[in-house]
Amino acid sequence: MHDPGGSPGFHAVVLAGGRSSRLGGRPKARLRQGGRTLLELTLDAVREAAGVVVVGPPDLAVPEGVLRTREDPPFSGPAAGIAAGLRLLDGLPRADWTMTLACDMPGVARAVPRLLDAAREDPDAAGYVCVPPDGRRQPLAALCRSDVLHGAYAGRDATDRSVSSFVRDLPLRDVTVPQDATADVDTWDDVQRHHLT
Template sequence: MSTPTGAPVFHVVVLAGGRSSRLGGTPKAGLRRDGRTLVELTVDAVQGAAGVVVVGPADLAIPAGVLRTREDPPFSGPAAGIAAGLAALEALSEADWTMTLACDMPEVARAVPLLLAAARAAPEADGHIGVTPEGRRQPLVALYRTEALRAAYADQDPTNRSVRSFTHDLLLQEVTVGEDATADVDTWDDVHTFRLS
């Protein structure tokens, strides 16, 4: 995956390992729109990334050229997923930035260019976090300076902890994104709203 000249060099951690309990255990990552799964749509949204890792189960189909890993133990939360993703990305050449995305946001592609533009405009920040027009921060639609994110996770057990518990001390600039960009699929009503199957 190539990075255009002048654009931030970034890796991506895609979280796809939840229980989908409100969908009766139906894996969200495998839901489809127009023949593409949610995990495929999420990877499509970051075509400019230097590397991508999907954190999810071994039986989840992922696009070619994408790394795979799993949080340990499984289902131990998004913070543990990010920690596993960071460890897997160590196999690649270093990138200045690391984006974190949940795979259950069908319109997240709308937020990606806004985060990258913010990094170009304010490269000194520890990161840039997607915020809805109502002011709700979404740490799984965010672009963190890799060094700062790794330092926040260093020597800590992420099991069953929130992402915010790791990032609350980082200097994060808020990036307003559309409500639809961070809307996630939690219920069967959401599945129908987003025209998934």
């Protein structure tokens, strides 16, 4: 499962649910930058993936070939979203790696290649997590060995749990990324800063 460029074979779970409560309920996945939605930008960043699942509401349009599911119950958090995505990916041919991304990071295309490069250079690691210069690990921009990630979620209820609670004990290695690569959109100030509409 390697492309001609030598990138590791991977699946991607893209989280596009959430209540967007600080944005008055406006779905972050549908915010636009340069005419493209945040979801489109995120999916483009993982276009090399062997399989992609978007976890979000049923009325969210996804391109042909992209799978879609929903966390159960709805709005039960990103860890529940990842668990739902992993269940759906079980129906696809195996990939060595699984990437987890939130769709509210407009600059994530700058993070994805760094994760894949790290996995190519050291494929024996359990996984990698993006860390911008401020030092805050971003578990929703990570690449893990598929068996390791599935094992972390197996048999555990992910409802209303943090992603960190599932991966904090995994020996993930830090991958340094630019600050704006994982800067997310939570408030209207963020919307303005990223020039979103």
